[in-house]
Amino acid sequence: MNGFRNFMVGRYGTDQFTLFLLITGMVLTFIGDALNLEFLTILTYAIFIGCVYRTLSRNILARQKENFMFLKYWNPVKTWSKSKYNIVKDSKDYKYFKCPNCKQIMRAPRGRGKISVTCRKCGTKFIQKS
Ligand SMILES: [Zn+2]
Structure with missing residues (x-):
């Protein structure tokens, strides 16, 4: 060696x-x-x-x-x-979606119904089905 x-x-x-x-x-x-x-x-x-x-x-x-x-x-x-x-890998537990304004990808736990989301990047607020 x-x-x-x-x-x-x-x-x-x-x-x-x-x-x-x-x-x-x-x-x-x-x-x-x-x-x-x-x-x-x-x-x-x-x-x-x-x-x-x-x-x-x-x-x-x-x-x-x-x-x-x-x-x-x-x-x-x-x-x-x-x-x-x-x-x-996470798609079973999390729903992935894009911010309608800046297209930032976000995720939320599944099965919570409609949730209010605030984008961390641009601050846009929108309703998302989880
Ligand atoms: Zn955004």
Whole structure:
């Protein structure tokens, strides 16, 4: 194990971008296999080589820049999908609705009948069925 540690000294290692490439590569491998698309297989080899290159790279600054660029686009996607997931998860206990004025998404416990709602963002008051 010490040999591996010495080998990795000064090298970049893995980050979110490498993990994303790895998972994308695996998904494309399955799709390529299932549909018998040779170009996808070649593309996944390129992706996997890219993963190894990034992990073993000694140019840490360049790799961090790549990861930063990736996260700039990835984080909004992650936040969006997480909020959609929470809506689906809580839909049994909570009713989700939008403010008619500013479209802010709000939620209220289900089964309370008609409730008076005040939007926290813009202050609009409206009646909502819960
Ligand atoms: Zn509002």
